[in-house]
Amino acid sequence: MSDTIPSPDPQSDLDFSLARRAVERGWLAREQVEAALQMGGSLLARLPLSAEQIRELATPSRPAPPEAAEAMKEPANRVGRYWRLNPLGSGGMGMVFRAWDPDLGRWVALKFLKQIGDEKARAFFRREAQLAASLDHPNIAKIYEVGEHDGNPFIAMQFVDGETLSKAKLKAEERLRAAGKIAEAVRFAHDRGVIHRDLKPANVMVEKSGAVYVMDFGLAKETAVEGESLTGTNVVVGTPNYMAPEQARGRAEKASDLYGIGAILYELVTGRPPFVGESSAEVLTQVVTAEPVRPKRLAPGTPADLEAIIVHALEKDPRRRYAGAVELIDDLDALAQKNPLRHARRVTWSYVLAKRIRKQPLIWATTTALALAAVAGAAAGITFLFRARREAEKAAAETARRLEQEVRASRERDEAKRRESGLQRLATLWHTVVERKQELRSGRVPHAAARRDLEKSEGDVSRYVEEWPGHPEGYYVRARARLYLGDLDGAGRDLEAALAKAASFRPGRTLLGMVRIQQYLVRLVGQSDTDPDRVALAKPVLEDAVRHFAAGWEPGREQEEAERWGLPWSRDDRVAVRVAQALRSYYADNSAPRAARILKEGLAEYESEEFLTQLSHLAGKTDEALALLTRAIALAPGWEVPHFHRGILYYERKDFAASLRDFDRAIALKPDWADAVTNRGVLKGAMGDHKGALVDSERAVELRPSDPAVYYHRALTRQNLGDNAGAVKDYDRAIELKKDYAEAYTNRGNARLALGDPDGAMRDYDRAIELKEYSPWAYNSRGTIKRDRGDLRGAIKDFDAAIRLDPAQWQPFSNRGNAKRELGDLPGAVADYDEALRRNPDWVQGYENRARTKLANGDGPGAVADYDRLLERRQGEAGTYVERARAKARAGDLPGARADLDRVIGMKATAEAYYHRGNVRYAQRDLAGAIEDYGRAIELDPGGWEAYANRGNAKMGLGDVKGAIADFDLAIERNASAAEPHVGRGIARRGLGNRKGAREDFDRAIELKKDYSEAYLMRAFVRDDAGDRAGAIADLEAAIRHAPAGWNSLELAKKFLSMLKRGW
DSSP: OOOOOOOOOOHHHHHHHHHHHHHHHTSSOHHHHHHHHHHOSOGGGGOHHHHHHHHHHTOOOOOOOHHHHHHTTOGGGEETTEEEEEEEEEOSSEEEEEEEETTTTEEEEEEEEOOOOSHHHHHHHHHHHHHHHTOOOTTBOOEEEEEEETTEEEEEEEOOOEEETTTSOOOHHHHHHHHHHHHHHHHHHHHTTOOOSOOOGGGEEEETTSOEEEOSTTOOTTTSEEEEOSSSSSEEESOGGGOOHHHHTTOOOHHHHHHHHHHHHHHHHHSSOSOOOSSHHHHHHHHHHOOOOOHHHHSTTOOHHHHHHHHHHTOSSGGGSOSSHHHHHHHHHHHHTTOOOSSOOOOOHHHHHHHHHHHOHHHHHHHHHHHHSOOOOOOOOOOOTTHHHHHHHHHHHHHHHHHHHHHHHHHHHHHHHHHHHHHHHHHHHHHHHHHHHHHHHHSSSOHHHHHHHHHHHHHHHHHHHHHSTTOHHHHHHHHHHHHHTTOHHHHHHHHHHHHHHOTTOHHHHHHHHHHHHHHHHHHHHHTOTTSTTHHHHHHHHHHHHHHHHHTSOOTTOHHHHHHHTTOOOOHHHHHHHHHHHHHIIIIISOOHHHHHHHHHHHHHHOOOHHHHHHHHHHOSSHHHHHHHHHHHHHHOTTOHHHHHHHHHHHHHTTOHHHHHHHHHHHHHHSTTOHHHHHHHHHHHHHTTOHHHHHHHHHHHHHHOTTOHHHHHHHHHHHHHTTOHHHHHHHHHHHHHHOTTOHHHHHHHHHHHHHTTOHHHHHHHHHHHHHHOSOOHHHHHHHHHHHHHTTOHHHHHHHHHHHHHHOTTOSHHHHHHHHHHHHHTOHHHHHHHHHHHHHHOTTOHHHHHHHHHHHHHTTOHHHHHHHHHHHHHHSTTOHHHHHHHHHHHHHHTOHHHHHHHHHHHHHHOOOHHHHHHHHHHHHHTTOHHHHHHHHHHHHHHOTTOSHHHHHHHHHHHHTTOHHHHHHHHHHHHHHOTTOSHHHHHHHHHHHHTTOHHHHHHHHHHHHHHOTTOHHHHHHHHHHHHHTTOHHHHHHHHHHHHHTOOTTOTTHHHHHHHHHHHHTTO
């Protein structure tokens, strides 16, 4: 029981206070007030001056412009407190949007930055941004806020309504003035230790009024990365065309910003930056090694002093530039006033020559030396004393070389004959493998015998491989045999070995791609639906397949390529080519229609089980896929693969009996197929046969003891059997074999939590999330622990992540709803329960959770609707009828609430039912009946305090103030920590004139319940009675601040506060 009846309406107290203050102020005559009081209703409505003052107090802030109001209709546009509208542009740092700030009623520029990297880099960025935000200068765009939205960093900054400097149409003197403003902004920032690092025309805005703003101060560091430095040791920060040489080498300093201003001036004068090229690398090379073209050559009318300023700012050596922004400002001022420059000097021939000598001193020194030295040479005679001997030695060496070539050629001819003989033998082995494969799949030969024959052929090929270990063809044929035996891993190893011998072996590339696809498909379903992200787990296998297909057979030349390597060509090869083409089209080229067409064309030519099985994976409907697999099984009843895949399809459509038959058959055909055994175990678990599932899990461990997945699945089975300790051991083994097995950490955490080890569970969830971002169930489970520990905001953050990663699951929505409800965000909790129930309409508890939350949020009709749904599933449950009665009462349907409670009392008279019926009778103003029901509730549960408290309220309504105080005393005696009876007793004491006792009760109520608005309101009246206007105002503000949704005294508190603040 939790409901309490509200205290009597204190409107008359406010009316009295309003009347007294109106007369004291001289705003109204006593007779006017008395007449207004006699007319009834709110006195405030009778006082025009007061109404006007209240309207002034209630004047809202600047309304949102129409386009902002439209954007605010879409929740996805919200970023923190801002509402995002249209994009303004993009650059190296990211996207910029115009946005509306409703709190301050202004436009802002909202910049979303590219990902910054690790946490250390993000922390550095935040420090830099906060430092930049401290820059308050008329020529620096202000930074209002630095934050994150959905994991992406953003900056809210001043919105400048204008153009970038590169687009603004400025006159010559306006350009110089703009450069001066840029320099003043840079001087101000440098004085405070902030370097811009990316000065360029695009980072300077010119407002329509002509005001100049430098944007992105201090934010370029580690964000606007446009290429590697020339040294390769640091990251280039900035834009190459405007970058100083030292910055191109990875080091930025204050002088780099002065270079940037020079580059901006250069472009303003010439129409282009100092250096241009086809690539960033080309530009960076020029920045470090070349001198820019003199501005006068590109713009002949450039004043000599302006060129001198630009050239001085663009010096390669930062020590030879302006010593600081102040010097640059001095020269710009001198130029504007047509005075001599104080720091830069005009460009002359001697100046250019000196720069060239400084840049390449060695070349200039060498050139000078050569010009001064005399070149002399003398030819010396060559002796021929040993010529005859050398010629004899040369002739002997030539004879030896010819003999060596003849011996090598003879050996190569012999090896070629032996090789040809070996390839002929391999061709015979290949044909035998194909025959044995057909016997195995057709069912014409007993399966065990056919399999033994194929295994014998595989052994024959193995002996060939031992004889020819350095050639790829034998590995290829053995891989085909192993593929027919269902040994995908063995086939893959053989093809990897073949490619290690000859990377250009295209047949091996294609076949390895096909093997990888088969491994991908098996892992995709072979891990079972208990893995939350089996697609992600199998993705690397698919990527490897696509890579090998890209280097495989050239379309149309497959047979030619095979024969070039001495491989035979058969019908099986033609089938394999079509299958490979289809797989490549589907997985590499993302063209399902083309893949299906290739397979159907092949099927028209050959009735092949491979075509049918592959087509089943492309079928749009389950029935179609089942039909194709059934045809494949009819053609090849001894082939386990279509049985396995048909078993998966039957499992997905929950035809467990048919699925079990197919898995049984696949395992009978290939008893050592661990994936089939594992999936059959999963199926048995779904059928409730957890012991049978454990048998299959044990068998899978025997078959593949080094595979972490089999331990993982056995652990899941043990959890289903309640053996959490055994599950933990299996997860330990899985993690030992696969250190980054995030799913194993997640589920081990679940097992540890079930064993009462929340700390161990939390460590496992943390590790799972650290290993893999896609860990929705780890986030969800960690969130439940945080919620249990009272960290509601941390829990909600984890549930947010779980939902973002896997929005199809209902549990994270449910859990987040619970946390939001406990945090007081009732609308947010209802929204989450909506999403959970939309995903799982059979979640009965969800209707109850949502109903209670709606009721607490004042949505009685919504709560009634949910309780109606709940009663459809819980017919005859008395507690649900009681809850629905409460909801009906809140919705104003008092007769309906009374009917529900009458029904419950008829079923089973309980204190709770009488208590709530007493509340309904109180609301119907049947105070005597309410007192009777509260009395019955007290008889049945004398220890409860709520019935005493509410009976006290009812007695107050009948004028029995002393009887009410007695009930409030009893309520407090039974629960001294309940605030509500203190408020009730305080109201009663005030009614008897005991203001001191009333004040004590209201103080105690607030002490017990810090956010109790009703207690603050009533204490405000007591304080006002005592002349403590400031205290009354403070209490009213607290009452309004803590006001719960649907509090019926809210307007009263606001009116009273308004009057007190006006001095009434």
